[in-house]
Amino acid sequence: MTQDCDDPVVLNQWHPLSSFNEIVVGQKHRTVLLGRSLFYQQTAKGELFVWSCDNVSFVLPTKRAYGFLWTSLGIPPDELFAVEEIDEPDRQNVATGVFGVNVSFGRAIENFLDMGHFPFVHTGILGEEPHTEVKEYDVDVSESRDEIMATRCRFYQPQASLASAAGADVDYIFRVPHTNCALLYKSSPGYEAEGRMDVIYMFLQPMGPEWTRAHTGMCVIDVANSYESIRYFQQIIFGQDKSILENQFPKRLPLDSRAETPIRADKSAIAYRRWLAKKGLTYGVIPSI
């Protein structure tokens, strides 16, 4: 936990600290980012402060985006990745809770991208036997936007979301626009014809190389179900993933292509590992030699 991070790739990035739902105005909150103890506070006037006080106290940059407070320990870019859907008026953007997971952020992102585990880990909800096949899908790394996209993904789900009435084949798109943030887009029940999709995201706060604070949320076209019930549904899903993640070994993500044996369904994970390796990331991973 006191291990110092000297990796410029993660240092010079925005990292999520908290959903604004959970920030009590005036109160000093405490958290850990990249092994450093941080405080954050929102004043009654709405000003935001994040500061570190390991030795000498100093103030860190802040950003408000997607209902979350973000900060950086280095020199962050001006802009964070875009999520246009957040601004659509007929959606609810629901922060579904923040959870500690004893694993590296890279392992958590990979699990988020993986459809193969649905029938076995989210049995009866996001998958069920015998519908276990991960059909061929496309993966692209966009040079201009510097992000990974997996498209044409399709999976049979008994209860794809709280608003689903019955099992259905569900279309998915996955996006990794940030080393420790990923989003997925899936058919929104009732809006399939219009091609509109629900957005589910996972913004990960690396507390240590093998300790992650996972901020989860969803931006759904669902006004029928309450904020609380959507949050509850998503917590059950994440609760199922958590113990699987914590049993991964090694806990850091190996970037060497020979370290683990992927199958075809892992195409997006392979692209993710290559993308991280190309960036020269060293924190929370086992770099390739």
Next chain:
Amino acid sequence: MKLYDYELSGNCYKVRLFLSILGLNFDTKPVDFYPGREHKSKALLSLNPLGQLPIFEDSDAIFCGSDVILSYIAENYDKSGFWYPKKQRLSIDNWMRVADEITATASAARLHDTFFYDLDIDTARAGAHRLFRILDEHLWFSEKRGDDWLVETPFPTIADISCFPYVALSEEGGISRMDFPAIRRWCDRVKRIDGFITMPGIFPTSKAA
């Protein structure tokens, strides 16, 4: 019958699990325990002033705490009489006290690691290891006698239901069960009880005994 329930709570799961094993139908009222802290809301404090889950409602009476609820259900709905047999009650109650200790240590470690509760994680983990050692030894000697369960009966009792969840969730608090083989075998036996259900973090086991 109504259970005020939080899906990720091991104590609520004890009640869901037992009701499922007995094949009883019940309603649930999901409580926004985290992050909403609804168990500390006025409405729920009026049901349980301690501000804890689970809370169980049956024929206009309110029962709080998983042990009280388990024994109430066993006494009133278990036709077999095996789950809380009169002769073994002292021993069962003792194991339910051990379950409380497991909650105070293994579950506390899980709350720290998962939900960011502010507590001394090393003390919690050390306490859990000490209890797991006692439990493992007890189960090992039971197996040698040919017994499968915590209390010396041919059938599982609510002592097993009460001790199981936070043992099975221990890894979420950074407590491995690698060194406790008798505990691992007992967990598998619990998972093979007819009517067993899972919760997030607790997975089914293979059918073969």
